[in-house]
Amino acid sequence: MKKKSRILLIVALILSLTITACGKTTNEGEKQPEKQPETPVEQKNEVIEVSTVSASDQYLKFDEGESFEKNSVYDAYEKDIGVKLTNKWVSADDVQFKEKVKMSIASNDLPDFMKVNATQLKELTEADMIMDITDVYDKNATDETKKFLSMDGGMQLKTATFDGKLMGIPSSYNPYQYQFLYVRTDWLKKLNLPEPKTMADLLTIAEAFKTKDPGGTGKPHGIAISKDPFNQSTAVTGLIAFLNSYHAYENLWMEDGNGNLVNSDIQPQVKDALKALQEMFKKGLIDPEFVVKDVEKAAELLYNNNAGIVYGQSWVPAQLAKGAVKDGKVVQEWGVFPIPSVDSKPALSQIGLGVDEYYVISKQAKHPEGVIKLLNHWIVVDNHPTPEQKVYEYGKDLKEKGNNYWLLSPLRVGKQKDNNGEILPKAIENKDESILETKDHKTRYERAMKYVDGTDINMWWEYLISGPKGAYSLVPEIQNNKQYLQNKFYGAPTPTMADRQEILKKKRDEVYFKIMMNQVSVDEFDKFVEEWKKLGGDEMTKEVNEWYATHKQ
16 A cells, blocks of 8 residues: 555656646746755754853743753754753843843853843944854844844844944834823722823822722822832833823933934923922822832732822733732722823823844854744744644643743744734724734733633733723824834944943932932932033933934934
């Protein structure tokens, strides 16, 4: 039987080749078909070892018997693309990770690849410690990868390019990630208050939450804030969206109306926002201990009914769920609202370019192509995985159990654009999965519907993100009305920026905090502006505008 099948197969192949040859002859005479070059994914995989460094994460939960040293995700990379991953070190958390990266750079003890910030990318480039990956990227990145990282017209890649050389892979994400206002709606009903539409509404609500204590704790505050509120990475319990309500922005380069760029940190609108925060602090609407509380500690005010207002990203409901869902019941009701404005002009949500960090490859790395393989494979398994490739998201049993195994992938890039706001609220409201397009759509829809049909109340948070009145539902209007302000500077850090940026930010936060906490007059802001200029701000502005003159669109 097997022999007969083989004969039939050979005959079929001969017929196929004959037909193909005839077809070519008709159009191209006797010309032979050219041999197609192998694409990167067709190359034979030999196991190569690639080292990196990693950070532990509170949301990553290992399956029994697994660890950073040995786990099903690393095993899958080795099996699927022939890249064996090792860690030179694993930090306790993201804060320690950043400190250890600094130490690795200072001691010139780099792994084959690691994630660094923009300033470190520039320093490593100038110190000749990392590889020019222009050719290795061009040769090994798949067409899908190149298209994926160029959806923004190549702006993110430009930020990693120095003198025409690609020196890093942008840790890209969708720049159109807006911040929102989250408010306890059960408390609004209890106190007969309207939903916030203006900044005046919000301040009234905050004061009512403080004075009337709807949570009944005896220790109420108006708003939850953590110790680093003016940092872009503080995606919940921050104050950047509060600034935006006053048309003020955090470290953003914006046009001044005369064709030049100015830095937002020293604009007069910031003084207005700080004055408002100072008034809130005087009234007890802000927890005086916020300066020593990290995000999780500050969020306890929300979990424990001590505060009912917080600003943050679209995924904030995942954080709120720790207090909102208990023993299989929703015990707190939250609503999500656009950032309110202090006046008749709409508040613009500030956005960046969708890249703050980069994956760099050490100049000593023996297999830089292995890093690009990791990049190619991540894009595949994160966007259109086969059933078997769900190991990269869920672990070896391929089942969602909240262990967040995707955090184990050491090189992750996100889409530069999505249409979640157009698709998900409609799909969930109408229970219509036929309009879902992406893996992200399907995953979120599935989770939200578990909350809707009552099979898993713990998925409440996904409904508040993706449902008909969720965070994503607000995005189309923001997008269509262009209610956002994007950073106009997307070049590599200028010399003064690389040298002085952190010092200027530290000085800024020191003054901002003192004003907020009523330790100095709000007029100290004016002195800070002059000091900012002398400490390198003026020189940095000059360099940014020299860049802008050649990149203005």
